[in-house]
Amino acid sequence: MGDETETELPADEMVPGIGWPADDDIFTNNFRYGDLADWNRAALKIHDEHDGFYRIERKGFPSILAVLDHAALLDVERQPDLFTNGPTPVLTTQEGIDTPPPVELKTLIHMDGDEHTAYRKLGLPQFKPASLSRLDERLAELADRALATMRDAGSEIDFSTEVALPYPLHVILKILGLPEEDYPRMMTLTQQLFGGEDPDMQREELSPEAIAAVLMDFFTYFNGITVDRRTNPGDDLASLIANGMIGADPIGDLETMGYYVIIATAGHDTTSSAMAGGFRALVEHPDQLRALQERPELLNNAIEEMLRWTAPVRHFMRTATADTVLNGHELKAGDLLYLSYKGANLDPKVFDDPLRFDIERPNADRQISFGFGKHFCMGAQLARMELRSIFGRIIPEIESVELAGTPTTMLTTFVGGHKTLPIRYTLRPA
Ligand code: HEM
Numbered sequence: 001m002g003d004e005t006e007t008e009l010p011a012d013e014m015v016p017g018i019g020w021p022a023d024d025d026i027f028t029n030n031f032r033y034g035d036l037a038d039w040n041r042a043a044l045k046i047h048d049e050h051d052g053f054y055r056i057e058r059k060g061f062p063s064i065l066a067v068l069d070h071a072a073l074l075d076v077e078r079q080p081d082l083f084t085n086g087p088t089p090v091l092t093t094q095e096g097i098d099t100p101p102p103v104e105l106k107t108l109i110h111m112d113g114d115e116h117t118a119y120r121k122l123g124l125p126q127f128k129p130a131s132l133s134r135l136d137e138r139l140a141e142l143a144d145r146a147l148a149t150m151r152d153a154g155s156e157i158d159f160s161t162e163v164a165l166p167y168p169l170h171v172i173l174k175i176l177g178l179p180e181e182d183y184p185r186m187m188t189l190t191q192q193l194f195g196g197e198d199p200d201m202q203r204e205e206l207s208p209e210a211i212a213a214v215l216m217d218f219f220t221y222f223n224g225i226t227v228d229r230r231t232n233p234g235d236d237l238a239s240l241i242a243n244g245m246i247g248a249d250p251i252g253d254l255e256t257m258g259y260y261v262i263i264a265t266a267g268h269d270t271t272s273s274a275m276a277g278g279f280r281a282l283v284e285h286p287d288q289l290r291a292l293q294e295r296p297e298l299l300n301n302a303i304e305e306m307l308r309w310t311a312p313v314r315h316f317m318r319t320a321t322a323d324t325v326l327n328g329h330e331l332k333a334g335d336l337l338y339l340s341y342k343g344a345n346l347d348p349k350v351f352d353d354p355l356r357f358d359i360e361r362p363n364a365d366r367q368i369s370f371g372f373g374k375h376f377c378m379g380a381q382l383a384r385m386e387l388r389s390i391f392g393r394i395i396p397e398i399e400s401v402e403l404a405g406t407p408t409t410m411l412t413t414f415v416g417g418h419k420t421l422p423i424r425y426t427l428r429p430a
Pocket of ligand 1: 077108109120172262263266267268270271274311312313316341369370371372373374375376377378379380382383
C-alpha cells in the first residue's frame with residue numbers, strides 16, 4: 001500500500017548469512033514474508049518460547065503487541081469496543097505507521113461501532129446463500145476456462161499469474177455487475193494501486209501527480225457506475241452501493257468509493273493467494289494430491305486446510321480504547337495490537353503438528369484466515385465456493401504435476417501469497 005517502502009536493505013543492517021536486519025521482527029519487515037518456511041519457523045518459535053505473543057520494538061515503529069495465540073486473537077475480536085479497527089486498521093509501510101498511505105479511503109475495515117454495522121448491512125444481502133447461488137453458473141464457466149488455459153499452455157504454466165489471478169477478478173466483476181471489458185482497469189486497481197508493499201507491485205515510475213491521475217480515472221469510472229445504477233438499478237452489488245442509504249441519507253462519496261474498492265481489493269488477491277498457495281501445497285505433497293483425487297469428498301476439508309496453510313491476510317491491527325490486560329500483557333489505551341492470522345493458524349495448542357499440511361486434519365475448519373466477530377470476512381462463503389469450483393474442476397484432470405522453478409511470494413505484511421508459481425504438468429486427455 002505504501003510507496004515509501006525500502007526496495008532493498010542496506011548491507012550494514014543485515015544479519016550476515018541470514019539476510020535480515022538485526023532489529024528485525026517477522027511482522028513489520030515485509031521482506032520476511034518472502035520466505036514463508038522461514039516465517040513459519042519463526043512463528044512457531046514465538047509459540048514455543050513466548051506463548052504466542054511478541055512485543056514488537058522496532059526502530060521507527062511504536063511498540064506493538066503481536067498476537068499469535070489463537071484463543072487470545074478470538075478474545076480480541078470478540079470485544080470490538082475495547083479493541084477498535086480505527087484509527088490504524090493496517091500496518092501499511094516499512095517506514096513506520098506515521099507515513100500516510102497514498103490514498104485516503106474510508107472502507108468497512110476503517111469503521112467501528114454503529115457506523116460499521118450500518119455500512120456492513122448495505123452489502124451483506126449480496127453475500128447471503130440465495131444471492132451466492134446465482135453465481136454457480138459463472139463459477140463453473142470460470143473453472144472451465146482455467147482448465148482450458150492449462151490445456152492451451154501445454155505442459156508448463158505460471159499457475160499464479162495465469163490461473164489464480166484472473167479467476168477471482170472475473171468473479172468480482174460479476175458480483176459488482178461490471179462488464180468483462182473492465183478487467184484490465186480493475187486489475188490496475190487491485191494490483192498496482194493497492195498491491196501492497198512489494199517493490200515489484202508498485203508504480204515506482206509514477207509521480208504523485210500520475211498516481212493522482214490514475215485515481216481520478218477510478219473516481220470518474222465509479223461515479224459513472226453510481227449514476228447509471230441510480231437510474232437503472234439492477235440486482236448487482238454496484239446497485240446496492242449506489243442506492244445505499246444510511247438512515248435517511250444516501251451514503252457519502254468517500255464511503256461509496258471505499259465500498260467499491262474494498263470489494264474489489266478484498267475479494268481479489270486474498271482468493272488468488274489461497275488458490276495459488278493451496279495448489280502449491282498439493283504439488284509439494286503428492287500424497288495429499290493423490291488422496292484428494294481418490295476421495296473427492298475430502299475437498300471441503302482440503303480447502304479449510306489450504307486456508308489455514310496460506311492465511312492470505314497476514315494481519316489486521318486493533319487499537320485498545322482503555323487500559324486492559326490480555327493474557328497477562330498490560331495494554332494502555334491507544335496501544336496497538338497486530339492480529340497475526342497466519343501466526344494463529346500455526347498455534348500448536350489448537351493444531352497438532354501445525355507445520356504438517358494435512359487435508360484430513362480433523363479441525364482444519366478452526367483456521368482463522370477469515371477473522372472473526374463483527375468484521376468477519378463478508379466474502380468467506382464466496383471464497384470457499386470459488387476454491388471448490390476451481391479445484392473441483394482441475395484436480396481430477398491432473399495426471400502429474402511438479403514445480404518448474406522456484407516460486408516467489410509477495411513481500412508484503414498485509415495481503416499476500418504467490419507472485420509466481422511455475423509448474424510442469426500433464427493432464428488427462430480431454
Ligand atoms: C481466501 C479469501 C479471503 C480471505 C483469506 C479473507 C480474509 C479476510 C479477513 C481476515 C478479514 C477481516 C476479518 C476481521 O477483521 O476479523 C476480511 C474482511 C473482509 N473481506 Fe475478506 N477474505 C477473503 C475473500 C474475500 C472475498 C471474496 C470478498 C468479497 C468479494 C471479501 C470481502 C471482505 C470484506 C468486505 C471485508 C470487510 C468486512 C468488515 O470489515 O466488516 N473477502 N476478509
